[in-house]
Amino acid sequence: MCINFICKRLGSIPKGWQADSKAQLHFLRNTTPFIVRCFSTSNKHSFTVSYLVNSCGLSPETAISASGKIHFENPKNPDSVLALLRNSGCTNTHITKIVTKFPSLLLVNPEKTLLPKLEFFRSIGFSGAHLASILSSKPSILSRSLENNLIPKYNFLKSVHISNEDAMKVLKRSCWSSSGNLEETIATNIAVLREIGVPISHISFLVVRYHTICQRSDKFSENVKKVVEMGFNPLKFTFLNALQAFCQTTESTRQQKKEIYRRWGWSEDEILLAFRTRPECMRLSEKHVMKVLDFLVNKMGWQPAAVSRDPVAICLNFEKRVVPRCSVVKVLLLKGLVKKDMRSSTFLKLTERDFLDKYVIKHQDNVPQLLDLYQGKVSFAELGFGS
Incomplete structure (x- = not known):
């Protein structure tokens, strides 16, 4: 050479x-x-x-x-494959991504193998730039059998009221690439949920966003029973969150999580209350829980029992939301500009824009450096409030 x-x-x-x-x-x-x-x-x-x-x-x-x-x-077959992709809306950038991730696509039969799949995607509402984006993000979906995988799995998803957009999200997952009995497992689990009255809209949400619904049916039924026994209402969305928490943790893990909260003085009733309010409390790491509670109790001065009644702070991003927002509210409390008995969820669950309007911009005349505190540019000490 x-x-x-x-x-x-x-x-x-x-x-x-x-x-x-x-x-x-x-x-x-x-x-x-x-x-x-x-x-x-x-x-x-x-x-x-x-x-x-x-x-x-x-x-x-x-x-x-x-x-x-x-x-x-020779370029004959690859050229035909690329021509089909371009005719389906793929740009050169899309094609580079597709071939990089799935080079063997260039060897498939363009007319018999590739074209029918592209036509199927168009038939369910995906074409042009939208289809090109899907293919470039997950080109391996084109390796699936149309008759044995894509069509039957799509039909199953539609039978449980999944939209075309969400059906495509599910089909792209690797766990749906097999031709096993996944649909049978999900159908059995859905039947369990329908029997206790879970709304179909909630079930559809569960199918699209959580892998919980794919859990082995006997284990899934056991977890559903435990969540019901804890008092969660199957008609409410928190039931799904609780079920997700149970399906993702073992009994020993949940006991370990409870022990973490006991260290901060929470009673069994307070632990149960926090879990009922925010089921994801049981899925958080020990490091995260300890860090947040140390900040809330030792730096913010909140009572542990108050946190258990309104545990939203434990479940949010610590550095990006909890610390800056709590710091601002702490200063406003010390200045007497907000109510002392205000719940943390009142300001922690607000959108970024709403929080800035209500708690920062509104009080800048009284506390000129409030925005700097919120952005981490100054500390409590620099504002004259000690450490």
């Missing part, structure tokens, strides 16, 4: 390399690993590598790696 060919592979030819032997030597030293790989693939895969670079937009390094998985000696 000559230097010219190597330089073309790299996409550039160093200026003056032919006239300057030192520059040539320096260039070769810096590209030796790439050159070795080029030599190793030049005979058998040179056309494949060249095609991946020139027609699909892959980098030389990525093309060489992909050539270890696919090989072709």
Whole structure:
């Protein structure tokens, strides 16, 4: 393989390399690993590598790696595949992403294998840029069997009132790529939920967003029973959150979580109250819980029992929401600008815009550096409130 060919592979030819032997030597030293790989693939895969670079937009390094998985000696089939993708709305950028993630797509039969799948996606409402975005994010969906996977799984999702948009989100998941009895398991679990009165809209939400519904049916039924026995109303959305918490944790893990809260003086009733209010309390790490409660109790001065009654702060992002918002409210409390008995959820659950309007901008005349405190640019001490 000559230097010219190597330089073309790299996409550039160093200026003056032919006239300057030192520059040539320096260039070769810096590209030796790439050159070795080029030599190793030049005979058998040179056309494949060249095609991946020139027609699909892959980098030389990525093309060489992909050539270890696919090989072709003429562009007829790959050209047809790319033409179908372009006709379906894929740009060069989309095609580069698709081929990088799923290079063997170039080898499929474009008319018999690829086209029917693209037509299926169009038939359920996905075309143009939207379809191109889906394919470039998860091109492996094109490896699924249309008759044995995509169509039956789509029909099943529609039978439980899943929208086309959400059905596509589910189909893209790797767990839905198998042809096993996943639908049977989900159907059994859905029947359990329907029997106790869970609204179909809540069930659809569970199917789309949580893997809980895929849990083994006997274990799922057991967890549903426990959540009902704890007093959660199947008609309310918190029931789903509680079920998710139970399905994601074991009994021993839940006992460990309870022990963490006991260290802060919570009684069994207070722990149960917090869990009923915010079921995700049982899924948080010990490190996170300890950090948040230390801040709320020791720095903010809140009573542990008050936190258990309104535990929203434990479940939110500590650095981005809890600390800055609580810091602002603490200053406003000390200044007498807000009520002392205000619940934390009152200000922690607000949107960013609403919080700024109601608690920062509104009081800037009284506390000029309130925005700086909120943004972490000044501390309590710098505002004259001690540490």
